[in-house]
Amino acid sequence: MEAVLARPSAKSYQFLSFIRKRSDAVAEISRDLNREVKRISPKYFYDERGSRLFEQITATEDYYVTRAENEILVERAQEIADLIGEDCALIEPGCGNCSKVQYLLSALRPTLYMPIDISTPPLQKAARHLVNRFPWLNCTAINADFCDLSFVPTLIGEQRRVVFYPGSTIGNFEPADAVNFLKAVRDIVGSEGGLLIGVDLEKNAATLDRAYNDREGITADFNLNVLHHLNRIAGSSFSVDSFEHLAFYDSRKNRVEMHLRSIADQTVEFAGSTLNFSAGETIHTENSYKYSTESFSALAAEAGFIRAQTWYDSKHLFSMHYFVADDTYNSNQ
Numbered sequence: 001m002e003a004v005l006a007r008p009s010a011k012s013y014q015f016l017s018f019i020r021k022r023s024d025a026v027a028e029i030s031r032d033l034n035r036e037v038k039r040i041s042p043k044y045f046y047d048e049r050g051s052r053l054f055e056q057i058t059a060t061e062d063y064y065v066t067r068a069e070n071e072i073l074v075e076r077a078q079e080i081a082d083l084i085g086e087d088c089a090l091i092e093p094g095c096g097n098c099s100k101v102q103y104l105l106s107a108l109r110p111t112l113y114m115p116i117d118i119s120t121p122p123l124q125k126a127a128r129h130l131v132n133r134f135p136w137l138n139c140t141a142i143n144a145d146f147c148d149l150s151f152v153p154t155l156i157g158e159q160r161r162v163v164f165y166p167g168s169t170i171g172n173f174e175p176a177d178a179v180n181f182l183k184a185v186r187d188i189v190g191s192e193g194g195l196l197i198g199v200d201l202e203k204n205a206a207t208l209d210r211a212y213n214d215r216e217g218i219t220a221d222f223n224l225n226v227l228h229h230l231n232r233i234a235g236s237s238f239s240v241d242s243f244e245h246l247a248f249y250d251s252r253k254n255r256v257e258m259h260l261r262s263i264a265d266q267t268v269e270f271a272g273s274t275l276n277f278s279a280g281e282t283i284h285t286e287n288s289y290k291y292s293t294e295s296f297s298a299l300a301a302e303a304g305f306i307r308a309q310t311w312y313d314s315k316h317l318f319s320m321h322y323f324v325a326d327d328t329y330n331s332n333q
């Protein structure tokens with residue numbers, strides 16, 4: 001049961017799409033596959049099956065990330081809400097199934113919730129579920145690649161803005177790109193706003209290797225599924241059985257790398273070009289950078305954020321930070 005309404009509800013629900021043309025996506029993927037070191041952007045993991053497989057990963061014993069973060073959100077929801085304050089517009093880039101915000105909504109009561117995700121049917125389903133569960137909620141769901149947040153200000157009025165970015169999704173960016181993304185976030189939230197962000201902590205290699213090589217093999221299916229997705233959107237000829245999942249922690253770079261390794265010499269037709277693979281060659285599909293509280297605070301400082309508070313789960317596996325805008329920050333420096 002939801003708590004009694006604190007103020008009259010003015011619920012509204014909108015679903016807006018800013019999805020690019022499929023041909024743009026295929027051109028981008030083709031560029032990445034024709035590089036010297038072949039790669040695929042991790043955003044292409046999340047077709048319908050990929051989104052489902054990711055949810056299954058979060059339920060495995062070996063992938064501790066989601067459990068640890070959910071523990072923080074459950075235990076600290078009221079504290080987090082008190083720190084963020086009343087009447088904010090809450091924006092969530094890459095919301096997935098919107099599972100995490102549900103721990104915050106009753107305590108926070110934002111005036112607007114704006115989930116943003118690239119994956120259309122999962123976003124529709126998640127947003128509908130949310131407005132049913134929280135009937136007082138104003139929700140504007142945005143179907144878009146969240147790397148470009150420029151449409152946000154025109155859709156939100158003068159309300160104070162807070163970005164919610166859980167899941168350690170920030171870890172998928174190269175550190176320099178993470179700074180640029182956080183600068184864009186800083187521009188959107190302005191000097192009065194905030195950033196609530198979940199960041200996976202540096203830890204021993206064994207724990208990380210296990211988290212990205214779960215014993216049920218779901219991470220392997222998730223990684224390989226990107227080739228099915230490409231075959232569908234680009235009409236390419238990847239033989240998925242001829243690749244294998246590879247994931248390992250590189251402690252020097254503080255990141256888990258995921259790759260798809262070709263198990264034979266082979267050629268693949270992709271959007272008019274022929275890709276040659278030698279046996280053992282890999283396609284780099286994901287980096288997941290891990291940070292300490294200090295290293296992440298330093299990175300966020302480069303984007304004009306000051307850390308106000310950090311919460312950890314009981315095993316100290318994961319961190320949730322609340323950052324506020326640094327008034328003295330000059331983006332031209």
Ligand code: AVJ
Pocket residue numbers: 057065167168169171172211212219286287288
């Ligand atoms: C949702 C991007 C944070 O990097 O840990 C899970 C995705 N990849 N298992 C991560 C993922 C392999 C996940 N993020």
